Amino acid sequence: MIRPCTVVISGKGGTGKTTIASLLIDALIAAGKRPILAVDADPNANLHEALGIALTETLGSMREEAFTRSIPPGMDRTGYVRYRFRRALAEAEGYDLLAMGRPEGSGCYCFPNALLTECIETLERGYRLVVVDSEAGMEHIARGTIQSPKVLLIVSDPGARGMRTAGRIRDLAESLGLSRERIFLVVNRDRGDDTIESDLPLIARIPEDPGIGEADLAGTPIVGIPQNSPARAAVRDLAARLVEECARRGE
Numbered sequence: 001m002i003r004p005c006t007v008v009i010s011g012k013g014g015t016g017k018t019t020i021a022s023l024l025i026d027a028l029i030a031a032g033k034r035p036i037l038a039v040d041a042d043p044n045a046n047l048h049e050a051l052g053i054a055l056t057e058t059l060g061s062m063r064e065e066a067f068t069r070s071i072p073p074g075m076d077r078t079g080y081v082r083y084r085f086r087r088a089l090a091e092a093e094g095y096d097l098l099a100m101g102r103p104e105g106s107g108c109y110c111f112p113n114a115l116l117t118e119c120i121e122t123l124e125r126g127y128r129l130v131v132v133d134s135e136a137g138m139e140h141i142a143r144g145t146i147q148s149p150k151v152l153l154i155v156s157d158p159g160a161r162g163m164r165t166a167g168r169i170r171d172l173a174e175s176l177g178l179s180r181e182r183i184f185l186v187v188n189r190d191r192g193d194d195t196i197e198s199d200l201p202l203i204a205r206i207p208e209d210p211g212i213g214e215a216d217l218a219g220t221p222i223v224g225i226p227q228n229s230p231a232r233a234a235v236r237d238l239a240a241r242l243v244e245e246c247a248r249r250g251e
Ligand SMILES: Nc1ncnc2c1ncn2[C@@H]1O[C@H](COP(=O)(O)OP(=O)(O)OP(=O)(O)O)[C@@H](O)[C@H]1O
Pocket: 011, 012, 013, 014, 015, 016, 017, 018, 019, 020, 042, 044, 188, 189, 190, 206, 207, 208, 209, 210, 212, 213, 216, 231
């Protein structure tokens, strides 16, 4: 089976992971790289809002039912959970979205992780790309839920502190077995004249874009910003680079 190319977007809180994930998914679809599986693995699940689609269910929200609710006649519990799992996919033009939902209690994603680990291989079939909106801790990589991604993007603001954090995330990813050549830096909210001091390979500089702020303020989807907006153009270039990286690593 050919596995899709998995791109994980990580970075510390508020750096623009979800914004970039949504524009990236949109750009990849426009480039014909469909269908895409989008996974919202951020505890503050809001990728669906950035993409402008409704979400009816998260993997976390299925927990109670999976164990307590009586299952329909003729189905065993595993079959029922798989059925519900497929239903948790929000279908949209060119992609499906799966949201993990909030962690249970002490920050553990035990149930959604177990579910995703069990189902991801079957689920991945049929997708060309998997784009994961993740968090800095990379619990999903640590737990092996998301198999070694082909590309890890670390999003950071241009400042020195952001660069140090990006370096620490890279070290964490490496300690989890990800090879350095798969890890790239994305500088977001770039003002053009910032000096980037990082030993991470820079794959994209996404400019500060007033259209994103306006969409945020109005609560409208990020993917609704004009096609010619500066951030969108930069993400299109990023999408093209990712397509090359995936091809190099055997999509
Ligand atoms: N290039 C940009 N230009 C202008 N504003 C931006 C840009 N990128 C992100 N923002 C703004 O920065 C804020 C944080 O962005 P976003 O929610 O995408 O970050 P995040 O890393 O996903 O956050 P969290 O870790 O909380 O999930 C939002 O208000 C968003 O509108």
